[in-house]
Each structure stands twice: as structure tokens, then as C-alpha cells.
Amino acid sequence: MIILEDVHYTYDGIYTALQGISLQVDDGERLAVIGANGAGKTTMIKHMNGLLRPQEGRVILDGQDTKFMSVAEIAREVGLVFQNPDHQLFLDSVKKEVEFGLRNIGFTENEAEQRRQKTLASLGLEGLAERSPFTLSGGERKRVALASVLSTEPRFLALDEPTIGQDAHQKNRLAQMLAEMNKRGRTVVVVTHDIEFVIENFPRTVAMAEGQIIADGSTNMVLSNDEVIERCSLAPPQMTLAARAIRNVFPEVGQRLTLLSELEETIMGILGGA
């Protein structure tokens, strides 16, 4: 369990990023963090693995105040994938990049190799093991950064904008991988602007604005909160717009139209009855 208790953080003494964040993440949860650009999401998630330390307040990991733990100790439990892979990747081959973390936490060479291969294949990176990460495309680099953390399968996964640069297939594969790890008991926290990714994969959503949490609860509830829509700079997802447009023309259509299949069935119904 990770608890953030009234966490404050100001960069260089002038740029206030967090103004009293309190949040509890239980073991086995799947949680999305949303918010406008500059809301403090990255600053917050960096507190979860000790990369940033609270200037006020506390971060408590499994009952222990992380003030007394090193970044290395925290990182063993909480794996962070950076928003920008350039800040994470530093070795000259994909293979080394992924095996580095694995060897670090004590996997033998054989085990590390097996895990590396499996993770690269799951993320559509097979065939790129010998490449230098600096010669990869943006989306590929992001997946290498993901692979270096997901391969170690830490108890807590903290992923900052994991879908950047990903096509529809890669996004689905990633979602599937996270779901499997979650079934095995891993806790998943993502920061993302991809609201469809949130709706499809995360039961709980935390909404941030100006360094504070303005809503925290079931994804459905948080995303239908008008204050959240306004202050988190959300735009209605296309599904919502489509459902609204259908309802405008056919007022008899019911409210629940959040899935593609529901919209499809509704239209079949309308046309069948015509």
C-alpha cells in the first residue's frame, strides 16, 4: 500500500507543483491519474518511487515512512516509467537496457535473458534487442522504457503517459499486459491524457488540478463530474459525442451508451424498428 499524506512540492522554491496531495493506493488496485497540462501529475507520480521527496507531508510505503528509505530500496517495490523515455534510457542496446534492471534485483543471467525475451515479445519489440535505443522510433523507445520496468514486475507499477506514440495494436497489447500483471496482484497507477484508455482499463480515477486532487472515485463518477471536465481540460470522448448525437435525433434511446457494442445494438434496434 502507498499512502501520500498532505504532500507539498515546489520546484526551485518558486514553482509550486503540489499543494497538499493525500492519496491511498491499495494493493491490487488499477488507478488512473488525469489532469490538465501542468496540474502536477508527473511531480506526484515521481513521489511514489522516491525520485522526488516531499518538502512537506509524507509518503508511506507498506507502513514505512519512505524518508528513511533510499531510492534504490523504494524502486525495488515501485517501478516508474518516465513520461519522456530520454530521461530513462541510458545504455547502448535494448537488451542491456532491459537486462540491467533484472540483474540489479538479482535475477541470474539466464532468468534475466528469458524475462527480457518474453517482455520484448509482449511489447512488439522482438527483433530490436541488439539495437541502440537512440536509433529507435519514438513509440519503440517508449516501449523499451516500459519493458525495462515491466520485465521486473515490481509490486507497484507507476507509468507516466504509457500510451504516447503507440498505435491501436500496441495500446491493446499494453493494456492486456497490465491486466495480466494486475491479476497476479500487481498494483498499477498510470498518468494519462488518453481518456478512452482510462475508461476501458481503470476502475478508479484520481483527477488533479493545480497541484491538488479535486476528485477521487470510480472512473464513471469522476468523469461525469462537471468540475472535473472543466478543470482537467477534458473534452467529451467521441463515444459520448456519438451517443449524444444519436439521442438528440432519437430521444427514446436510453442513457447507457458507453460501449461501442451498445451503440451498435441501439442503432440496429432503431433501424430494425423503422
Added chain:
Amino acid sequence: MALIEFADFSFKYLGADSLALKRIKLIIDEGEYVVLTGPSGCGKTTFCRAINALVPQFHRGYVAGNVYTDGKNTRENEVATFASVAGLVFQNPENQLVTLDVEKEIAFGPENLGVAPAEIRRRVEELIELLDLEELREKHPHEMSGGEQQRVAIAATLALKPKVLVADEPTSNLDPKSAETILEIFAHLNKRGMAVVLVEHRLDLVARDASRIILMNKGRIVADGNPREILAMDLCEEIGVGVPKATQVYKRLRTRGVDLRNVPLTGVELAELVQEATSQ
């Protein structure tokens, strides 16, 4: 004259073992709004770099064929020649930002083009206003969030007033509202004559603005045409293109024998088509 012409152009990065672009042949004319999409790693960024000569002059490698941007061969003219013609928004904003603060960043491009100082000041103020950068005015790019950096990178490119804006996944770090705003700005500038080449995975956001969609896969152009025609193809799902929701519903209905009169790109269009079908 074509604004951009790829004449049987192929490219392989130095040290790579396969071609990133394979025999690309196409013409983009003035005023077009082209959306380029395709799987991660298929060659979109390389295509963008080839338009403004970064490929093959900065990123070196094996080249065959030619690219002509504004009539000039990208292999035979300096990279600087293309700066005022094709403005590139980099996929990773951090690789684009070179100066110490937002004002300098926006002024940097036009200064290098020799634009008059008064005009530069005007563009800087206009873009700070347009892209909502006031609060960041004096900030260093490394002191900004990812989305903030991306907005600054877009402003810096627009400050060049390019003939064609080449934007490589320019909304990837933006919150939904900012992404919408940026795309509205692009559509507006397109109506005023600026051509747009936009790389994007989430076509829900851009399909309605595009006059043309190009699908790429493994370094080749595999489809090129009208957005409705392209998005109706099953090839999109096969290679992982993010087809708009309304178009996905249309395609599901089609497999069940319902043929709406046209291919919708938005929810409103879908609703209209369904209504039309009921009143027949």
C-alpha cells in the same frame, strides 16, 4: 508546382539493416491537409524528416530517389533552405527546444530567417496569446511539464510561418482540451492557405479536418486517399490504425448487412446517416 514531391524515394539509416522508407512516390499540393498514420516504427517520422532535408543531411544513410520541397531537391540544397518552407514540430519536444526561455524559443526561428525585429515581437506576442503560454513566458524548457514543452515547440514552429506545417504527433502530451485547441488552430491556418502534414494515431481527433489520409506500413505507403474511403478499409484494423469511433460503428453495422449511405467520421454524421436510413 507541387509543394512536396517524393520521387521514388528510399532511405536507410546508417547502420540500420532495413529501409525506413521504401520507394515513396507521392505529391502533396499547396493547401492540402494530409494526415499520415500507421503502426509505431513504420517510417512516419522518417517521412517528416525527409520533407525538410533532415533526412538525409542530418540523419545520414543510404538514399535512392529524390524529394523536392517547394521545387528544391532536398539532397542538393542546405537544410536551412527549407526552414521557412517546411516547419517541423518534432515528435519529442525536448529535442526541438534549444534556447533558455519561451520568448527566445519562439523568436529563434524567425531571427535565423532574418525577419525584422518588430515583426518577430509581434509573432512572439501573438503566439504566446494563441497557445496560452503567458505563465511560462520566462521559463526554461527543462522547467516545464511535457505538455507545456509541446505547446512551446508548436509555437516555435508556427513562428516560422511555414508554407507547410509538418507536425509529428504534436498532441501526444497534451490534455484533451489543449489537443482540440491546437488542432483547431491548425485547421484554421490550413483554411488560410498553410498546408498541413500531420502524424497522428488517434484519428477521432483529426479525420474530419483532413483532406487526405496516407497509411504507411513497414516503410511503404499502403493506402492514400479520401479519409472516408481510407478509414472504411479493413486494412486499418489489420495494421492497428485508430479508426474513429463513429466509423467503427459504421463498419460493424456493415458486417451485419446495414449499409449507411456514407462513411461517418463523427458521431453527428453517424446520427444523421441513421436518421436518413430510417426515413427511407
